Amino acid sequence: MHQSNIAQLKKNVAPFEKTDTRSSIRQMANTILPLLLLWYAAYLSLSVSYWLTLPLAILTAGFVIRTFIIFHDCCHQSFFKSRRANDILGTITGVLTCVPYEQWKQSHSIHHATSSNLDKRGVGDIWILTVEEYVTAPLWKKIAYRIYRNPFVMFGIGPIYVFALQYRFNRKGARHKERLNTYLTNVLLAGLYALLIWAIGWQAFLLVQGPVFLISGVLGIWLFYVQHQFEDSYFEKEEEWSYVKAAVEGSSYYKLPGLLQWITGNIGFHHVHHLSPKVPNYHLEKAHNETPPLQMATTITLSTSLKSLRFRLWDEENKRFVSFKEITERKQQPVKQMPASAEAIIDALHRKKAGLEGK
Numbered sequence: 001m002h003q004s005n006i007a008q009l010k011k012n013v014a015p016f017e018k019t020d021t022r023s024s025i026r027q028m029a030n031t032i033l034p035l036l037l038l039w040y041a042a043y044l045s046l047s048v049s050y051w052l053t054l055p056l057a058i059l060t061a062g063f064v065i066r067t068f069i070i071f072h073d074c075c076h077q078s079f080f081k082s083r084r085a086n087d088i089l090g091t092i093t094g095v096l097t098c099v100p101y102e103q104w105k106q107s108h109s110i111h112h113a114t115s116s117n118l119d120k121r122g123v124g125d126i127w128i129l130t131v132e133e134y135v136t137a138p139l140w141k142k143i144a145y146r147i148y149r150n151p152f153v154m155f156g157i158g159p160i161y162v163f164a165l166q167y168r169f170n171r172k173g174a175r176h177k178e179r180l181n182t183y184l185t186n187v188l189l190a191g192l193y194a195l196l197i198w199a200i201g202w203q204a205f206l207l208v209q210g211p212v213f214l215i216s217g218v219l220g221i222w223l224f225y226v227q228h229q230f231e232d233s234y235f236e237k238e239e240e241w242s243y244v245k246a247a248v249e250g251s252s253y254y255k256l257p258g259l260l261q262w263i264t265g266n267i268g269f270h271h272v273h274h275l276s277p278k279v280p281n282y283h284l285e286k287a288h289n290e291t292p293p294l295q296m297a298t299t300i301t302l303s304t305s306l307k308s309l310r311f312r313l314w315d316e317e318n319k320r321f322v323s324f325k326e327i328t329e330r331k332q333q334p335v336k337q338m339p340a341s342a343e344a345i346i347d348a349l350h351r352k353k354a355g356l357e358g359k
Helices: 003-017 021-029 032-045 050-075 083-097 101-114 131-136 139-149 151-168 176-200 202-226 243-248 258-263 270-275 281-289 292-296 302-310 324-332 340-358
Strands: 313-315 320-322
Touching (some): 003 270, 003 292, 021 032, 021 281, 032 050, 032 083, 032 202, 050 101, 050 258, 083 176, 101 176, 131 324, 139 151, 176 202, 243 270, 243 292, 270 281, 281 292
Antiparallel strands (some): 313 320
């Protein structure tokens, strides 16, 4: 992509970066209020049947995802014009989604600055090894990587580890402000949970919050995973890496049914978001529809996105994701032998060369 095209693309998206306060307030009202009401309804349904509670918990988890998108926009300072308003709402929605605002904002900004850069992996992203790195890795690392990339671990244990444990502690080298925000989030979260347990009992709390927490965590990690782990994604070394290519080619357009698109806050337009994080979630679809080059991004659907579960390693040579099975089959393929006649010709050429050099 030429520099002139890159500049034009950024110019085309710029008008959608404007925050609309009314739209932001409206989204708060149709997200956070239903979240609280649905959680309460799930609690009331316990007296009827747990089979009624579970569907309500699934719906509640959907609104947790939508609340996280508001949190996400606050981290990018794109939900409100005021930095303070973004910081306050970001911290509140961080409590509701079990994510410390300052900590996640920092790691996510690094994710945006280094996404698809093979030389800058490790912060705010999913562990990815190239084929060469995996093949040459020691046995312990191969085993650890296989365990990490197992769907049952990534989408089962992963949400519990990340949202219940990892986010409760500050990262090494965290700034003072970030550390304080993590402590504040933990205190507010503990206070909220303690209040609910006091009000309804620990059994009822776990029966409602347990599935809400797990389902929203699974969905959250799935969305992050699938929007960068598709077959012909984009990954390059530092010297070849391009921010715009990483956004448009390394992030997918996850085309979801209308209701799911609304619940997930348009985050399926991930290529638009990576190109310009300042675009509020409620402008992402419009930016995509009115910017033709963005419509060329890789489109995945609910059905095709399931294929990404078998993608494990990045093949630098062929520029695509491959499975462990493909790598195993490559190793097992016999080395092709040259025909006898071809070997004879090459041998004769070598002997002729040696004879000429000896004269």
